[in-house]
Amino acid sequence: MLNQSLRTPATAAPIDPSCYSAEQFFVTTGHAGLIASEFSYKKEEEIYGEDEPSEYVYQVVSGAVRSYKLLSDGRRQIGAFYLPGDVFGLESGPTHRLTAEAIVDTTVRLIKRRSLEQAAATDINIARGLWSMTAGELRHAEDHMLLLGRKNAMERVANFLLEMDRRLAVAGMMALPMCRRDIGDYLGLTLETVSRALSQLQSKGILGFSGARQIELRNRAQLRNLDA
Amino acid sequence: MLNQSLRTPATAAPIDPSCYSAEQFFVTTGHAGLIASEFSYKKEEEIYGEDEPSEYVYQVVSGAVRSYKLLSDGRRQIGAFYLPGDVFGLESGPTHRLTAEAIVDTTVRLIKRRSLEQAAATDINIARGLWSMTAGELRHAEDHMLLLGRKNAMERVANFLLEMDRRLAVAGMMALPMCRRDIGDYLGLTLETVSRALSQLQSKGILGFSGARQIELRNRAQLRNLDA
C-alpha cells in the first residue's frame, strides 16, 4: 500500500525552511545521504518508553501510533496520534518525554538520532528541519492545552473529528484506527462521554457511521461551529 | 534589582548544547555579537498578539508575563508564565501562536528574530539553542496537557505551587505576580476553585499566607503527594 504523503516527488521541489512540513523531512534527510531503515510493530506494541534514551527518529509508513504520559494510578493523557507521513520520537534532550505505542500493526522508517544531529551540525537545512518539527509539535500542544483546559465535551469531540478528517479522510470517509478509550484519553474525557457525543452528532445528521470507526462527516460547517 | 538568573558569569562557562538552559541563551547570543536592547511594559500591557508577525525574541529582566489563547466567547487558556531569566516569544514559523502580556510592570531584553536566524545559519551553537528552547517549551506543554486533561483541582494547584516555588522562591517565600483568575486560567479552573484549594492547604498547615500572594510552603513533601 503506497501512502500518498510518503511519495517522493519526481522533481525535487524546493523546500522553504520556514514552512517545513514534517512529511518531507525524510526526503530531505535522503538528500543529505542519511540512511533510513524500516521496522514493524504489532498492534499494542511499545515503540519506546517515557524517559528512555532517545536513539531514533521515526516516520509512520503505515498504521498509527499513540504517544502518552501516565500517572501512577493509571490515568493516561495521550498527547498526539501519529498517522502515515507523520514524524515522531524527535527529541532535543537525551530522553523521550512520552511513551509511544502502535495502535494497530504499524510500519515505520527510522533514522539514528546521532546521525541526524551530525548532519545538522553541517547542514543548516537539517538543523532548521529539526527545529521546525519540534515547533510544529509545540503548536499542536498549545492548541491542545486550550482544548483540554477550556472546551466542553462536544467542542472537544467536534475538534477531534475535524482534525482526523483533515489528516486521514479518504473520499469523505474516515477510518479511525483508535478505540473510544484512546479518543477519550486524548480529549481528557471518558470513553462513555465520547460515545455519547458521537451518538448525538449522528442523531443530528452531522455524521454517519458505517461501523463504529468508519465515520463520514456530513456537515463540516456545523461541526466547526460546535468547536467553539 | 539584579536578578540572579541574569548575571553573566565572570568566567564563560562551557555550554553543553544538549542541556541548554534558556536563561543562558542571551549570554550565548552576546558571544555571537548580537545586540540585545531593553524595553519596558506597563502592567497589563500587551507585548505581542496572537497571529502577529514574530519580530523579536524576548527575555524577562524583571516583572512577569502571561502567554495565552482566547476563544471567541472570552474563555482563556494561559499556556505559560514567564519570570525573570525566561525567554519567550521565540517562534520557528512566521507568527506568534499566543498573545503575551505583562502581568506587572515588566522590563525585557529583546533581540531581532532576523538577526538570530542569521546567526543560527553560521553558528551551530545558536541553532542548537533555538531548537533546545523550543523543545523546552514543548516539554512544559506536554506536562501541562497531562495536568489539564487528567488531574483534579487539588493536584493542579499543588503542581502550580511546586512549579512557582522552584521558579521564584526566595528564602522559602513566593511572591506571586499573578491574580487568582490568572492561576485559574493557567490550570483550567475557576478562580474560586483555586482560592478554595489554597484555603484548604492553609488549614492543613501545608502553606502559610502573608498577604494573598505571599505564600510560604511549609511541607513540600506533602504537596508533592497531592500532585498525583
Next chain:
DNA sequence: CGACGGATTGATCGTGCTCAAATCATGTGG
C-alpha cells in the same frame, strides 16, 4: 478614611464521571 479591585466563602446547579447492563462487531474453532 473611603473606594475599588481582588480574594474568600457560601449555596446551588449542571456537566461529565462512575457504575452497570445491553448491544454490536470481530474473529475463532467446531
Next chain:
DNA sequence: CCACATGATTTGAGCACGATCAATCCGTCG
C-alpha cells in the same frame, strides 16, 4: 458456515466535582 467467545461500543441511572451566582471580607491606593 455457523455458534460462540471476546472485546468494543452504546445506553441508562445516579452521583460528585467543580462551575456558577452571590455575598462578604480584605488590602491597597487615592
